[in-house]
Amino acid sequence: SAPLYTRNATYRTACESESEIRTNVVRQQACDGALFKASGYDHTQVANWNSSIINSVLKALIVATTPEQSSTTTTTTPTIPPYRFTVNSTIVQQGVIDKAAAGSSGEIGKRGMHSASGAYWDVNRDGMWTFKYPGGEERGLDVVVSVTWFAMG
Incomplete structure (x- = not known):
């Protein structure tokens, strides 16, 4: 598969195509991979x-x-990303799911959920996004992943 990001690009540049990042990183790789057998x-x-x-x-x-x-660098010091990240994953069980008893999928039990985040940061270099995984619905789950990044230096 195609790489998710191009190396050497800053996260801000990578985030210019946030919908692609959300789709590729969160849904296809992270959530699908973790919940493959669920x-x-x-x-x-x-x-x-x-x-x-x-x-x-x-x-x-x-x-x-x-x-x-750089190939001309002789130091053995590892390169460090210019950002620090926090990732939060919340998995909530939807209401009791007995498809045989419930009839149509619209009658399957649901639960309300609300999540909010806030931060004090540099709006030009830091940021956050939240993603609700659509593949959780068929498994009776609500899966919400949020990412926050802070520029270093």
Whole structure:
């Protein structure tokens, strides 16, 4: 598959196509990968799913924003991304799902959910976005992933 980001691009530049980032990083790689075998909410697995989603997103962001070392550089100091990231993944079980008893999918139990975030930052270099994973619906889950980034230096 095509790379999610071009190396050496800053995260701000990469975020200019946020819809592509949201789709590729969060849905296809992180959420689909973590929930591939899930058919419904499983309390014994939800911590693993959240960890997998968070780690997948963090790895992609770090790779995307870490500048490559110059071939003329002789130092062995590792390159550090110019941003710090926080990733939050929330998985909520929808109401009781008994498709046979509920009839049509519109009658399947639902729960309300609201999430909000705020921050004090440099609006030119820092940012956040939140994504609700559409693939959770068929599994009886609401999956919300949020990413916040802060420029260093």
